[in-house]
Amino acid sequence: MEKINKLTSRCVPLPVEHVDTDQIIPARFLKATTREGFGENLFRDWRYHSEDELNLDFVLNDETYTGQVLVAGQNFGCGSSREHAAWALFDHGFRVVVSSFFADIFKSNALNNGLLPITVSEEFLAHLLEQIEANPEMQVSVDLESQQILETATGRVESFEINAYKKMCLQNGYDDIDYLISQKSQIEAFESARN
Amino acid sequence: MAKTLFDKIWDRHVVGRPADGPDILYIDTHLIHEVTSPQAFDGLRVRNLPVARPLQTVATADHNVPTLNQHLPIEEPLSRKQVDTLIRNCEEFGLELYGLGHPNQGIVHVIGPELGITLPGKTMVCGDSHTSTHGAFGAIAFGIGTSEVEQVLATQCVLKERPKTMRITVEGELGQGVTAKDVILYIISQISASGGTGYFVEYAGSAIRSLTMEGRMTVCNMSIEMGARGGMIAPDETTFEYVKGRDFAPKGEAFEQAVADWKTLVTEPDAVFDKEYTFDAADIAPMITYGTNPGMGVKIDQAVPTAGEMGTDSERDTLGKALGYMGLVEGQSMMGHPIDYVFIGSCTNSRIEDLRAVAEFVKGRQKAANVEAWIVPGSMQVRAQAQEEGLDAVLAEAGFQLREPGCSACLAMNEDKVPAGKYCVSTSNRNFEGRQGPGSRTFLASPIMAAAAALTGEITDVRQLM
Numbered sequence: 001m002e003k004i005n006k007l008t009s010r011c012v013p014l015p016v017e018h019v020d021t022d023q024i025i026p027a028r029f030l031k032a033t034t035r036e037g038f039g040e041n042l043f044r045d046w047r048y049h050s051e052d053e054l055n056l057d058f059v060l061n062d063e064t065y066t067g068q069v070l071v072a073g074q075n076f077g078c079g080s081s082r083e084h085a086a087w088a089l090f091d092h093g094f095r096v097v098v099s100s101f102f103a104d105i106f107k108s109n110a111l112n113n114g115l116l117p118i119t120v121s122e123e124f125l126a127h128l129l130e131q132i133e134a135n136p137e138m139q140v141s142v143d144l145e146s147q148q149i150l151e152t153a154t155g156r157v158e159s160f161e162i163n164a165y166k167k168m169c170l171q172n173g174y175d176d177i178d179y180l181i182s183q184k185s186q187i188e189a190f191e192s193a194r195n
Numbered sequence: 196m197a198k199t200l201f202d203k204i205w206d207r208h209v210v211g212r213p214a215d216g217p218d219i220l221y222i223d224t225h226l227i228h229e230v231t232s233p234q235a236f237d238g239l240r241v242r243n244l245p246v247a248r249p250l251q252t253v254a255t256a257d258h259n260v261p262t263l264n265q266h267l268p269i270e271e272p273l274s275r276k277q278v279d280t281l282i283r284n285c286e287e288f289g290l291e292l293y294g295l296g297h298p299n300q301g302i303v304h305v306i307g308p309e310l311g312i313t314l315p316g317k318t319m320v321c322g323d324s325h326t327s328t329h330g331a332f333g334a335i336a337f338g339i340g341t342s343e344v345e346q347v348l349a350t351q352c353v354l355k356e357r358p359k360t361m362r363i364t365v366e367g368e369l370g371q372g373v374t375a376k377d378v379i380l381y382i383i384s385q386i387s388a389s390g391g392t393g394y395f396v397e398y399a400g401s402a403i404r405s406l407t408m409e410g411r412m413t414v415c416n417m418s419i420e421m422g423a424r425g426g427m428i429a430p431d432e433t434t435f436e437y438v439k440g441r442d443f444a445p446k447g448e449a450f451e452q453a454v455a456d457w458k459t460l461v462t463e464p465d466a467v468f469d470k471e472y473t474f475d476a477a478d479i480a481p482m483i484t485y486g487t488n489p490g491m492g493v494k495i496d497q498a499v500p501t502a503g504e505m506g507t508d509s510e511r512d513t514l515g516k517a518l519g520y521m522g523l524v525e526g527q528s529m530m531g532h533p534i535d536y537v538f539i540g541s542c543t544n545s546r547i548e549d550l551r552a553v554a555e556f557v558k559g560r561q562k563a564a565n566v567e568a569w570i571v572p573g574s575m576q577v578r579a580q581a582q583e584e585g586l587d588a589v590l591a592e593a594g595f596q597l598r599e600p601g602c603s604a605c606l607a608m609n610e611d612k613v614p615a616g617k618y619c620v621s622t623s624n625r626n627f628e629g630r631q632g633p634g635s636r637t638f639l640a641s642p643i644m645a646a647a648a649a650l651t652g653e654i655t656d657v658r659q660l661m
Contacts, residue, residue, distance in 0.1 A: 017513045018388055018488045022627040027606040031259070031273035033233035033280050045629050073509060075389035078422060078488070079627060081324040082231065083340035104358070104392055104424055105324060109340035163356060165216030176342070177238070180350040183211065183219060187352055190210040190221055 002114040003173035007095055008141040008152070010067030012059055013132045019072055020079035021106065025088040038084050039091030060092075064136045068095040071128055075099075076117075077106025086113045096142055098149065100125045111166050112176060118142065118149055124158045127151075144171060197465035200429050201360050201395050204335045204460065208318045210352055217356040223317040224251055225347045226303045227290075229281040230258045230608070231322025235345035236284040246288045248351045253312055254285050255293040257302045258608045262571050262598035265295055274609060288348075301574020301600045304328040304542035308412060309576055311441025315430035315457040320347060325542045325624065327418040330427035331411035332434055333460045335395070337425040358424045359393055359469035362462070364400035367476030372658040374552075375410030376544060376622065376641035378402065379417040380482035380492045386472060388490035391423030394470060397462060398428050402476035408437040409548040416543045417624050420489035429461045481657050483529050484626050484639040486517035491626070492639065493529060495656045501525040520628050521636050522616075529638075529654050536619035537562075537649040538631070539595075539642050540571030541605035544622035547580050549642045553595070554586040556646045556660075562594035563652030569611065570595050571603040595649065607632045620648040 029041040046058050054061050070089065076099040077085060086109040089097065095115060100122040102110075110117045120128070131138055131151055138153040144167060150157045162170075169176065180187075198206070210219040225248075232254075239246070246252060259274035269275035278295070285292040293299040299306055304325050307313040315333035320326060322344045329336035343353050363382060383390075396418050398411075406414065411428050418426030435454050438444045445453045480494035491514075493499065499518065502525055505511045518525060523532075539545070539553055550572060562568050570590060572578040578600055581587055587597050604611040605623035607630070613619040615634025622645050623630075626637040638654065647657040 015509070015512075016516070017509050018490075020488065020625075020627045022606075022625070022630050026629055026633070027608050028633075030230050030608065031277050033277060034237070035234050045633055075392070075422065078388060078392075079324065079419075079625060081322055081326075081338035081340055083234075083322075083342060086340070101389060101392065103389070103422055105338055105340060109342070112340060112342035163215070163217065165213050176354045177242075177346050177349055179213060180219065180346050180352055180354065181242075181244075183352075184350065186211050187219070187221070187350055191351075 001112070001173045001175050004095055004114055004116055004170050005144050006142065007068060008139050009069045010065070010137060010139050011069045011071050011132050012065045012067055013129050014059055014070060014072045015129050017073040018075045018078055021077060021082050021085040022079055024077065024085040025082065030082060030084050035087050037091065038088035039093070042088040042092045068093055069140055069142070070094045070097045071125070071132060072097060072099045074101040074122070076102050078103040081105045083109040083113070086110045086115050090115045098125065098128065111170065114170065114173070116142065116144065116170060118160045120149065120158045120160060127156065197463035199360050199462045199466045199468060200333060200397055200427060200460055201335065202466070204316055204318065205357060217354045219352050220318060220355045221352055222320050222347050224253065224312060224319045226307060226319065226321035226326065227252060227254045227344065228258060228303050228321070228323065229256050229277045231341050232284065232344055233277065233280045234341050235348055236288065238345040239288070239348055242349070244349050246290060246348045249289045251351060252290050252348070253293070253307070254281060254290050255300055255303050255306055256281055256295055258602045258606065260295055260601040261609050262601050262603050262611055265599045271610065298575050301576065302542045302545060302602055304416065305545060305573030305577065308332065308408070309441070309574060311438055311444030314438060314444065314453070315434060316460055320353060324419040325416050327423070327425040328412050328416040328542055330415040330418070330425050331408060332438070333427060333430035333457065335425065335427065338419065358395045361391060361394035361396045361423070361470040362468040363396055363398050364471070364473045365398070365402040365476050366400040366473065367402055369402055369405070369476050369479060372481050372643065372661055373479050374641040374643065375406050375413040377479055377482045379414045380484065380489070380639060381479045382474065383417065383421045383490050384482065384492040385474065386421055388420060388488040389422045391418065391421035394423050396423045396426040398426055403428060404431065407548060408433055409546045412546070413543055417489065420624055430457045481641060481644050483644065483654060485521065485523055485529060486514070487520055487626055487628050489624065489626060489639060491517060495530060495644070497529070499523055499525055499527050499529065530656060532654045533618065534566060534620050534638070534648050534653060535617040536613050537566055537568040537645045538571070538604045538619055538621040538623065539645050540569070540573070540603050541623035542573065542602070543624045544642050545571060545573030545577065547577050549622070550577065550581050550586050551584070553642050553646045554589040556643050557593040557595065557650065558589050560593055560650055562649045566649050566652050568595040568649040569598060569604060571598045572600045574600050604631050606630060620645045620654065
């Protein structure tokens with residue numbers, strides 16, 4: 001997993017509530033058997049009117065906005081457990097998603113893939129979206145160590161929560177699986193005690 | 196401290212925890228399918244690891260499989276490749292696979308219960324959000340991502356933060372034409388598509404207790420649609436009766452011992468939940484969704500909400516966007532809206548009781564000429580049983596196609612797609628944009644509501660035809 005610690009970037013605003021995993025990556029693109037290449041089809045049906053006609057109104061096709069930070073409406077990532085949603089966002093170049101509320105499975109999939117989900121208050125989210133709209137070049141600075149996100153143009157800072165263990169994993173690029181494998185004897189002891 | 200049902204099962208399965216970390220949760224049964232497992236098996240190969248507990252792993256092919264001519268090779272190359280990859284992975288890692296042609300094949304959440312693999316007190320996971328279905332037996336069951344599928348394959352454990360607990364109590368008697376599907380659609384319409392996020396839900400109350408096991412599965416199945424990690428119902432005589440005699444369930448004395456333990460799996464009277472809701476069964480009517488998430492539902496005789504009824508600007512935007520996609524207008528009546536397709540199937544409503552209810556309802560009647568009506572059973576066993584009971588003939592006479600088992604038009608990874616712009620009344624669990632095919636428009640409803648719409652060619656109150 002790729003490490004993440006500090007990042008300063010412009011933002012891509014997607015002020016839509018309940019963005020479900022079928023929008024992030026439609027089911028017909030789940031047929032790949034590797035983790036690569038999902039970025040091409042990120043938000044496929046919102047990005048395209050038809051097979052090859054781009055929807056120029058959709059934010060990913062709007063050159064005004066760019067960056068590694070996606071700022072989304074509440075309940076982002078609801079629906080499926082498909083990790084392909086996190087892979088597609090990461091593959092496209094996003095490293096941070098900001099929302100006032102994430103669906104649980106999406107959040108853990110993101111954390112397992114070096115994509116940092118930052119939960120902010122609805123008020124901060126609304127303010128951030130306004131600032132981005134007013135000044136698309138505005139950047140945010142994310143600092144995982146101090147658990148803060150800063151609007152560079154206004155100096156406004158919001159703190160965010162993250163589980164200490166998951167924070168350590170992201171900062172060091174550790175996978176849960178490495179940790180679990182290191183606990184093999186404890187798992188076996190647990191199994192013997194039950195049987 | 197008095198414990199909830201959830202606490203009791205979770206605590207039994209905690210192996211340990213890293214400092215300030217999530218719990219290491221031991222998984223009794225891991226269900227896998229072709230879509231979310233290939234990258235996990237690749238991970239094992241990279242690390243040169245075996246599957247830790249192959250006997251606790253059950254595999255089936257369901258998402259990509261065709262529902263016609265299953266005896267022939269899968270035509271769509273990418274679907275075929277994904278199913279073939281599962282076959283190869285199961286061979287290489289020594290796993291039992293209920294693949295195409297196997298009498299146990301079917302939707303992963305249908306075969307677990309029918310084979311007696313799903314049991315009270317277990318922890319169960321699968322790379323599929325509707326794993327919550329198995330909670331109907333009083334198990335902790337939830338969906339996981341592919342990285343977690345790899346964790347479970349490698350160690351039989353998953354790292355999970357303990358969720359908060361919620362109890363949803365539904366008291367009273369359900370009215371005529373009101374089914375388990377209406378109960379859950381009603382609950383989600385009340386607490387919204389995100390109202391359960393962060394929680395594990397226990398369903399309780401006399402209306403829940405009165406449901407059959409298959410009805411309970413329908414309720415738990417859609418827990419994820421309100422954002423909950425999972426749903427569960429305390430096991431009782433209905434549960435024990437259903438489990439008894441199934442292939443993988445304990446037998447004889449072992450069964451009696453198991454039942455004695457399962458009877459302890461109840462929430463203690465003084466236990467405290469992080470959140471509680473109580474609903475009156477009498478307030479529930481046959482439901483229909485109008486929007487693009489499962490929380491956007493109304494009673495069949497209610498109108499589509501208006502922007503004025505929404506509390507916030509973003510809710511108004513969400514409503515406007517959804518109605519634009521659905522081709523509906525605020526304040527319109529749902530009843531009488533023309534439809535093109537009916538899909539009865541999916542892990543929510545493809546069980547034998549669903550097929551029986553539909554067959555009984557349509558017997559001697561004819562579907563509307565302009566409606567395509569697909570019935571996709573959840574498993575080979577359900578299909579065989581439907582044939583044994585003669586349901587296939589009844590359905591065929593009414594103009595409904597009984598197809599072969601799989602996930603089918605729930606998410607349209609196989610050939611079964613609803614064309615762009617067409618309306619489908621579906622018994623599946625999600626009405627997301629494009630869920631049943633790009634541009635498709637989905638109304639979620641119960642099997643008998645879907646059947647009623649198939650007969651009239653428009654959204655209909657099933658009670659008018661009963």
